[in-house]
Amino acid sequence: MDHGDMDMDMDMDMDMSPGGIALAKGGPDRDGLEMDVLHVPLGPVLPYWPAGLVLHCTLHGDVIAAAEAEVLAPGPDEADQADEVSATGAVRSLDNVVSLLALAGWDAAAAEARRVRDDLLDGDGHAAERLQRLDRRVRRSVILRWSLRRLAPLGPDDLSARDLPAGLAGDTYDRLLAMLDRAGRGGLAPLQPFPVSALPDLVVGLDLAAARLVVAGLDLHELDPGRTKAQEESHA
Amino acid sequence: MPELVPLATAVQAAAPVWSLLAAAILGCLVMLAAVLDGVLSARGNGAAGAGVGLRRPFAEAARLMRQRRRTTIEPDSLLWRIGGAGLLVAALLMVAVVPLGRWTVFDLDVGVVWFNAMDVLVWAFVWLVGWGANSAPSLVGGYRFLALGLGYELPLMFALVAPPIAAQSLNVGAVAAAQHGLWFVVWMPVAFVVYCLGVTAFSVWGPFAAAIGADLAGGVRAELSGVDRLVFELGRYALLAAGAAFAVPMFLGGGAGPLLPDWAWVLVKTAVLLAALVGLRRRLPVLRPDKLMEVGWLVLLPAVLVQDLVVAVVAAGRG
Amino acid sequence: MTLEATLLIAAAIFAVGLYGAISQQVVVMVMMGLELMINAVILAGAGFWWFLAPDPTGQVLLMLVIAAMTLEMAMGFAVATLLHRRSETDMTDMATELKE
């Protein structure tokens, strides 16, 4: 049956931008569908997020399709970093433990970890003993293990390929336990700065919740911005 | 013209006075839940004494009442408001079928299915709150709630089926009356646990609060402020209270109990179960929807089906 | 609340659904039109049952209609997804591969 007088009164003009924001463009999705592409920066200032790190995420729905990491601060000036390294190391590891537990939604343990961190910071006597209790409580939780198990597993070859420290081996649950041990041992061996360029392909393919858990699990103390975009352009 | 005998009696009982009383009781339960939650989280954070916790919900409510409402660019404010206020409406409609001793606001002969229809309404309302704000985190939170829903809804439905099989009626009063010998919670433990998980899930509470997760800056309620946020929070508490109230006639023997009159027992049992559910919030990590989906379909659903089979065999055996 | 009233309302819903099913171009909207038409059939069926033949086993037909509506929706979404993936469009006009 032909359409006869097909009076296509389609009045879809293409450049509509409601409220001044352009419409989302479609992009090929990993399932072969066409999904709207959303650019969401996981900003420099975000609760439970390493300070200064900006992750420009391209989202399909809530799955990160592409990411690009960048460090805003040029890098900590050497002065304040040298002296009380051990205390800062342990305190920073505990900060990351607080972030990971809060992102996993376990408010009670996150609050306890925050209290242990404060005690550790002002050198309270029985901070170590409270840390032991926190460590036991985290290890006993079945739901936390089930939730973090097999999330972004990193084998020895993945680590060497991305020149990451050996302490980050295993999946997010192993990294959480490693962080607690590191805090327990007084954070003597601080991890060398984390190469930010390694972050995107750890995170691509995960949804927002899993991605933030992985970033919190990497125990980022200092971020090595590597070659900033400007330098890369000048080299290319 | 055939007159409508059964429905007329049901609607007759829903004289406005009774529904106002039901709303008032739900309000008291909401306050109980809010105060208990305040005390628990204050103690959890090591704050000084329970006094702080006691005042927290009322101080928070006053603050939200005064707060000016923030809005976003091009929000769909009609759907946004409907979603926010809908949670309270759904909770009230759920409580309408719960018998308080001898009185029920809306004594429907398919009360159990009505409760199930109301908790599916919550799917629509929470997604609308996420959608209406036109912001990325709240939209992702709304979709997360739907993904959670696909995980917990079918087990919850089959858990709701078990008591009516034993009571051989879908009327909530009949289900409560059928437990005079032995409470259903005793020989339907799996259905009771899955039901409680379902109640926690549709009130976006405790381990099922991925939709308002901290990793999404508050998810569905990220853009809510002022009175909208207060209504949303009251809605969540009201759903928790309504779920606890509905568990009493279904699993905990309705008004049965020594000494106290039956309506008093219904309130006591509801308060106890509500306190247990409120306590869940801080104690367990949040279950992510992609993880819960497989557990819901491959673990919870078969367990509840086996429970229904056992109940059916016992009910058939008893004749 | 007479049979005529119920059937008039059902006819109106059916007409709205028919309008939607014919006029809309997007597969999903056409399905919504079909939904409305089946919705009207449910209302008409309930009206007939109550006013003409309240036979105890009469309601089973309505359960059948509700089941049919669910199946139609499920298959509609599956086909729409397949269509979306194959030819990057969900406009009914462009999906004319089968037409000779």
Added chain:
Amino acid sequence: MSVVADVAFWVLGVLAVLAGAAVFVVDSMARATYALAVSFVAVGLQVLFLQQTYVGVVVILMMVMEMAIMAVYMVMFMGMNPALMPMSMVHDKRLALAAAIGTFLVLAAGVLLVDWPARRGSPPPDATRALGEALMGHKMLVMTVISPVMVATIVAGVVLASARTRYDRYGDDLRGAPDDPQPGGVGR
């Protein structure tokens, strides 16, 4: 009592028709979906008034859940962002309108002109129990036909819609760990 029921019935009827019409008038996809949901809830309540409580509540239950899922598909396929935008992708609107009005007139004429017979038999005291016994008794065939058809629909729907099946996840011999970007909940 029956006057209130009459008024309520008519109000629900008009609401169902207007909400149904709103589905094709309104701009935003979410509003179209939930207008359809309102129309279904109104029809469900009307069926409740017609003394078939189980059928009425099941219509509400099933349709609200279906509309929640349909909203996901609407946004996915229509690709609209939440802002309200003029969206009128219709073709031969006049033809459709004429057909719809024509159908309505024909049906209305039929409804009003036919003299409907008196009622045969009396309604069962408990319609839900009657439905249950019918489904489990004489009309068992209906259940035995619907359930396999539903299972077939679930399987066909998933097969048609999914792009990445178990052979892509587990490899051709279907053994070994699935290479999903994110682990599932049961360790499969």
